[in-house]
Amino acid sequence: MFTYEIAPVFILMEHQVLKKMRDIIGFTNGDSILCPGGAISNLYAVIVARHKLFPEYKTKGLKALPQLVLFTSEHSHYSTKSSGSVCGFGTDNVIEVACDDKGRMIPTELERLVKESVTRGCTPFFVNCTCGTTVLGAFDQINPIADICDKYNLWLHIDAAWGGGCLLSRKHRHKLNGITRASSVTWNPHKLMSALLQCSTVHFKEDGLLLDANQMCADYLFQQDKHYDVSYDTGDKVIQCGRHNDIFKLWLMWRSKGTEGYEQHIDHLFDMTEYMVSKLKERSDRYYLIVPEPECVNISFWYVPTRLRNMPHNKQKEQELGRITPILKGRMMNEGTLMIGYQPVGDIPNFFRNIISNPGVQTKDIDHLLDTLDRLGHDL
Structure with a gap:
């Protein structure tokens, strides 16, 4: 799946299902994509956040950046640290924030570490808030963390790969109160929603960022004068171009269950x-x-x-x-x-x-x- 003409039915399925998921999150506009696993979904969030705050990086590389720092809880998935390595920030600049006895990030400790990084001459830019940690299943408190992100102009990403399914339940949705304050959200239907592996999504509040961050304008694939709406060509807004069809199984399950x-x-x-x-x-x-x-x-x-x-x-x-x-x-x-x-x-x-x-x-x-x-x- 990389252009509408190659997989028209599945592109339209993906478009509609991902829009439905954004509506459930509370993102009234935005953009989304299916990814090969939650680790890559989280990587896309870091890439897009970097592009939003430092767009010149795309052409000039690391020389265009100050030393960026990311923050995540000590109980979070290792993919945030991996993203720091892949993106060239270095794992030493992925700061793990202490958790309380329930396994949730401590907001006051986050703010202390943000201030400390500024004192060291670094630039804090990204906070990963985990909703459903891998081991204990803890939900970081979104609103206090979002307050800190607003105060210091930090990108708030919510890794709800595990806990995102709670958004479908009126009884359990409260665990993610404040999710609309995030700039991006990872949500894996192959976890609580029981879709077959792999089925992972990432959602962005602002439309166009995913494309701007990754687009390379290869005119042998993504011609702009096609006879249909080329916004349905998804290959130029992702790293890998062609993607496996991970939408059909989710669409079938959702149609079956409602x-x-x-x-x-x-x-x-x-x-x-x-x-x-x-x-x-x-x-x-x-x-x-x-x-x-x-x-x-x-x-x-x-x-x-x-x-x-x-x-x-x-x-x-x-x-x-x-x-x-x-x-x-x-x-x-x-x-x-x-x-x-x-x-x-x-x-x-x-x-x-x-x-x-x-x-x-x-x-x-x-x-x-x-x-x-x-x-x-x-x-x-």
């Missing part, structure tokens, strides 16, 4: 999350919740084997729980019954991160999961 059906889909995922959290709390001798009230469908916990159940909870116990977590993961995979991811975060050792993103999950599946973990791990 927007109301998608709301029920999202609500069900959160209902199942609440059910699992309640069951973990009922079995508090066997399971320890890292985040007692998760904001998204990420449920972070340790399994506690029999020999540790009467031991007071302290750092020593946490280290032992972290040690046995991968062993239990190995047991479940060798038996072929379950597969749950694990990882550390910050100074917290390995713990399980159960994600409920399949709308087919029912309460009986969660009961089976918890019973099986106990059966496989009680003697560790």
